[in-house]
Amino acid sequence: MAAVTSGGRSEAADELLKEALLAAGNGTSGRGSDGDGEEDLEEILSVGSFLRHAAEENRKLWYLAGPAIITSITQYSLGAITQVFAGHLTTLELDAISTENNVIAGLAFAIMASHTCTDKKDSVAAGDGERAGDAGQAYGAKQLHMLGVYLQRSWIILNAMAVLMLPLPLYLFATPILRLFHQDDEIADHAGRLALYMIPQLFAYAFNFPIQKFLKAQSKVMAMVAVSAVALVFHVALSWVLVGPMRMGLVGLAVALNASWWLVVLGQLAYILMGYCPGAWSGFDWLAFSDLFGFARL
Template sequence: MGMGSALETLCGQAYGAKQLHMLGVYMQRSWVILLTTCTCLLPVYLFAAPILRLFKQDADIAELAGRFSLYMIPQLFAYGLNFPISKFLQAQSKVMVMAVVAAIALVFHVCLSWLLIVQFKLGLVGAATSLNIAWWIVVLAQFGYIAMGYCPGAWNGFSWGAFRGLGSFAWLSIGSAIMLW
């Protein structure tokens, strides 16, 4: 969240300066940085149980939390994609789209959670599955909205320009993360 928050300022400035095309470029730069960060965080998810035991967490809790963290790996990457999308849409005052997508995902999540946890008795696996699917619905629906052309000028497709200036963008992201931390 901290690393993506730099995007809020940049997108707001680009929108105000009528440089709409930069919104898409900034969003893509943020994706590159956040997905790289998610990949770096992956060992924490993979080895959560031993890490928790190292910090003297109860063995049963560490084991359960470690198993749950493995199931939540897809959500980690969904969040890495979602945060830049939300800042991209917010800069253009497209918050109603975000609210509708979130409401649909919430209803789906509640129903799927009930089905998987209560009806099918999948417990932890059902909860994680429901969370993962709900997050990916949000990401795919919002990106679908963008890709279908509802953000003219701001989204012109994928651009190699997203890879230019990545270092300074990364430093700004890291600074934002430290500031929020």
């Protein structure tokens, strides 16, 4: 009969536990495994070893963070450049662009960007019934097909949110709401009219942010940089044409900004549909409509 330890476990169980822990890592070399076959860092015993590993970790970090930062700056610059071109119009039109860009579109941007493309409930369709997770967890668990499901589920939720945002916050009733907060009547009128022109941008947000989460989870960050850079150049050129030679004013700026954001969305979507995300995207799946309430609540 096996002896029992003070904690209630048998000595045999303790021995099995020790064997399992020792088997998970290489006890002779001091290097373990992270569970995916990739070895842990070797023990750091010198300043040179520390610096070498620090440089390697920084290289890996900036390989992902650098392009992500560039993408964020590039996409933020679309609105900033619009305001720069608005400076060539009247002061009233510049005030209207600033109000719409910073208040109305800014609110929509914050709500859409705060969405984390995650589902913390156990995913029954994931195969083993125990894999929870967001896009990054699905990728790490080698359940690539779930990335596409999470992407489509996020599109459904965010587009529904975009529809709700039309009357509730500021889009359809921007003018009276701005006046309620004591904004100048003329600025409120122009900003309210501009908000109606910018509704396509709202739905571009609903598609863009889930796509970005989808690509980041697979480290496809260079594709995001390339698409955003092309969209920025396109936006500068189109804004100049519509505001300068064509003299379309606020309408021209709205057209340019909407077109540029949809170029970002369609460019990234084309990258996915062309097969550069094998396994993660296998077409539209009805599974995306499952557990929408829990996903939306999260």
